[in-house]
Amino acid sequence: MRVSTRFYAFLREMTGRDSDTLTLDEGSTIVDFLKAVREKYGASLASIFGVDGVLRTGFAVALNGDNVERGEWGRTVLRDGDTVVILPPIAGGLPE
Amino acid sequence: MPGLPPAGVYARDELDLRSIFGWVLDSVADGSCGAVAFFVGVVKSVGVGEKYVNSLVMESYPEHANKALERICDEVAAEYGLRFVGVWHLIGEFEVGEAVVLVAVAGLRRKEVLAALHTTVERYKREPALFKKEVYLDGSHSWIEGA
Numbered sequence: 001m002r003v004s005t006r007f008y009a010f011l012r013e014m015t016g017r018d019s020d021t022l023t024l025d026e027g028s029t030i031v032d033f034l035k036a037v038r039e040k041y042g043a044s045l046a047s048i049f050g051v052d053g054v055l056r057t058g059f060a061v062a063l064n065g066d067n068v069e070r071g072e073w074g075r076t077v078l079r080d081g082d083t084v085v086i087l088p089p090i091a092g093g094l095p096e
Numbered sequence: 097m098p099g100l101p102p103a104g105v106y107a108r109d110e111l112d113l114r115s116i117f118g119w120v121l122d123s124v125a126d127g128s129c130g131a132v133a134f135f136v137g138v139v140k141s142v143g144v145g146e147k148y149v150n151s152l153v154m155e156s157y158p159e160h161a162n163k164a165l166e167r168i169c170d171e172v173a174a175e176y177g178l179r180f181v182g183v184w185h186l187i188g189e190f191e192v193g194e195a196v197v198l199v200a201v202a203g204l205r206r207k208e209v210l211a212a213l214h215t216t217v218e219r220y221k222r223e224p225a226l227f228k229k230e231v232y233l234d235g236s237h238s239w240i241e242g243a
């Protein structure tokens with residue numbers, strides 16, 4: 001199946017791309033998606049993944065525009081045509 | 097509220113934030129509200145690290161940001177028992193001193209309205225997928241991580 005993704009803010013600068021489409025096995029989850037992103041963009045996105053390969057704290061993942069809690073990533077099965085986006089730390093403003 | 101554009105993100109040339117003031121004030125002209133409060137976010141001249149700002153770039157993942165802003169407005173209005181909460185956030189490139197976001201809250205009493213305005217501002221700064229880049233006079237730039 002094919003899953004779309006987009007890159008925003010400094011992730012776009014790091015990858016040099018606005019978007020991409022990844023081919024994943026049927027039954028893949030968000031964890032599998034992140035693994036595929038890491039494999040494809042490992043060099044440019046290395047700093048957003050920890051040494052354990054897990055997306056660093058502060059980043060979020062949205063599925064079709066809705067955040068998915070980190071604890072649900074391994075249980076959230078993707079479907080063909082889904083859009084999965086890694087969200088950089090949200091940037092509306094600075095602490096007062 | 098009838099006539100008001102829905103809460104969400106808009107290209108900078110797509111929505112005149114000044115017009116929102118008039119729409120909101122017209123909509124409370126029936127006497128249904130005792131208080132209306134506004135918050136305007138403006139590009140400041142000194143940014144992170146005390147560096148002088150040349151411009152601010154706002155971008156969004158609109159499918160996420162629009163849902164989040166709509167949810168914030170609905171939840172804050174329900175939490176404080178208000179008639180109306182709205183957030184309109186512009187995206188694009190802005191000069192120092194330009195307004196980039198407007199929040200409007202209307203309800204019966206100022207206590208709830210002012211508290212709800214604060215809650216709405218804090219939430220819109222954290223929840224929608226909005227990304228903010230400060231471009232400095234020295235040519236460097238920085239993506240600003242949120243609160």
